Amino acid sequence: MRLAIVRLSNSSPTPPLQAHDQAMNKIQPRTLKGFRDFLPPAASSREWLISTAREVYRSFGFVPIDTPALEHLDILVGKGGAESDKQMYRFTDPGGREVGMRFDLTIPFARFASQHIGELGTPFKRYHSGTVWRGENTQRGRYREFMQCDFDTIGTTSLVADIETLQVIHDLILACGLDDFCVRVNNRKVLTGLFERLELVDSASAVLRALDKLDKVGPDKVAAEMVSAAGASETQAREVLSLALLEGTNGTVLEALGPLVNQSETGAAGLAELQSLLQGAAAAGLPEKRVRLDVSIARGLDYYTGTVFETILGELPGIGSICSGGRYDNLAELYTKQRLPGVGASLGVDRLLAALEELGRLDQRASCAPIFVPYFDADRRDSYLGLCAELRRAGLAVEFYPEAKKLGAQLKYADRRGFSLAVIVGVREWESGICSVKNLATGESDEVQLADLAQDLRHKTGQ
């Protein structure tokens, strides 16, 4: 599977002068702007996060899918709006086809669902973690390649799926070791109900665009934009804001919403859904402090049609939502006549990792095998190999240093890599059958019989 690499030099030994000449021809190793390498600590953390997420998704019956990185251009273009089109990596492939790299996992899922739903059946619950590409402006600290991790339930309009979506987010963030967070929920029908009452339906998009900035610019500027950009009257703008600014317990807010939206059939339906959603979430054991009704949440413009939500970390509200989504009427109408209503969310993998790092909740030590075995007695290579293999068969993760260097140099390496324990077996130890197990954090050492070593290490590493 591995390609032969065409070497620049021939295979005869290279004299120093030639090596210098070659140095002049080196290609400068570098990544593209907006792209990045993951060194082991970052790659380990991301692996851990994604496998944690998978385990939670699976515990609710979600199953994985994958789709190609490249799609026919007509599948992708025009689906994410003008900005996505502009940011898309697109080209003509070697076979002359117009292709694009996926910029999210939603459009590929819509295409996938239209193609395979007959075979899959409904309801269908899938998760999908994958890389997406957007040629964004990198000045905002954004990357052009990043990972998403979506999960959706399609083929059902049941609120149970909405409630489960909240449960999944809740259990997932908790499984990441964070407990101070809040999923803010709303229902687009409640906003629609208000717009109907205020006769603002035609300017709904512009009003919502303004409302989405509430956290950033505050109520006065939002009201001003509603007037200037959406053509709302001062009174209409204030009414929208008074709804968006409702605060209190979920019960209080629900009660206050009634008179504001119940005149509209859509508004009343939205309110009933919200009530039922919150009741179901409570029944599933989600504490009220972590699921809060927030009428200012709108999430995008034209896509969501019912429940919407976003997830804010109590200790880091400024980084924005780490998991957002909502209910939609029809996932795949661009590709199929079959109606596929659903609800889902997208986990912001990189954003959550950045938050965990900032909060010091990433365990860097998890990035290597816990046990280090220095190669101490040069004549005993095979004894070390046998010992390490035995420890691995006992379920332990063990790194054996490949060269019989000085112990100090090897322990320095172990320290740099972050190992917890070193098993030191030298000439004397091989003869006596007793080795020394050194705790690399504290520097303390224990003497342990080689025969009992696996058990001792399992105990010490909690494996």
Place this chain on the structure above:
Amino acid sequence: MRLAIVRLSNSSPTPPLQAHDQAMNKIQPRTLKGFRDFLPPAASSREWLISTAREVYRSFGFVPIDTPALEHLDILVGKGGAESDKQMYRFTDPGGREVGMRFDLTIPFARFASQHIGELGTPFKRYHSGTVWRGENTQRGRYREFMQCDFDTIGTTSLVADIETLQVIHDLILACGLDDFCVRVNNRKVLTGLFERLELVDSASAVLRALDKLDKVGPDKVAAEMVSAAGASETQAREVLSLALLEGTNGTVLEALGPLVNQSETGAAGLAELQSLLQGAAAAGLPEKRVRLDVSIARGLDYYTGTVFETILGELPGIGSICSGGRYDNLAELYTKQRLPGVGASLGVDRLLAALEELGRLDQRASCAPIFVPYFDADRRDSYLGLCAELRRAGLAVEFYPEAKKLGAQLKYADRRGFSLAVIVGVREWESGICSVKNLATGESDEVQLADLAQDLRHKTGQ
């Protein structure tokens, strides 16, 4: 993180006629030629394989890295030979840069290592699983997008790293549930030694190219090609073949090799390395039937300089090597003056999955949560939600059907999805506090107290 999707229709209800009109404008959902979707069973199997591989890599102290899918074109072009260049997906990005999609994980690792080795230190042991792209001819049943999973130890010339590479492959294939396989090993220096003795050094590449076809075309055609394409004499060709065709136990072959290569210094060194490698592998507990010296293995042309190996499944030799690699003198000479010798291998993820499927060793049931809870009593939604949440908190994976349909339809769904157990709680059961746990494979049912349910299910699912 989720984009608003620009919908084709407005948000008002769509009358049937308009739906028909819309249908005329649907975009045909399809994947690109040579690309494929992964439906849940295939995606689950791949996830399982990659996490199995990671666990084995980690148990030897390998750590993960990742690199971008896109690289500056000059990093990639000309590195994998003319065929790779032709097959590469390359284009001009929106910022006017010439870029290419990675076609393997070796070149990106070479670039990565040159950039970061100062920070990483040596020896450095990494694994990397990722997607690569090659615009290959799809007629041979090959895909243009596939996954690789490489692991390498760089910065050391110690044979310990070569031995460990064999151990990793061995433990990995075993962890996949296969025990009838063989890692075939050789050392390029042994072949070089023979070429020196036969004065064939200058035609080495062409001779090896011919030799690589031994399995496919047989010794006569290989000898003919050595003569016609490599300019070897009939006698030289027969001498090379007599070495390549050596058979017997590792000990017998080693012994027979001596007189053939020991006159050459390189040949003698290669033989000593092979001897030491096999001895170390035995010390690490690898059975001889799974590590066989095979002097016909050459693996590519110019890249490998010492140990080479490939892995063949006893039950499916025809699919070719599922894990191949070897030792090289210098990983990153194209990008840096620092010499980075190393040894590594690439796991053919898709090939191994295809083999496991053909051998019936993939557990399709692993693709969903084991426990299904039908939504039976429509008035008790919240009780079901509470019960399922409780079971999940007890560590069980549970899917709750989102709609209160007829039980038959729900069990049909469960059957199709491959659940093992259904927990049936209807009106009567909620009242009596006793539910029914149905084994979906056998059709048998047990009555279980709701209070004991978690424990009963843990027992039945072995969780």
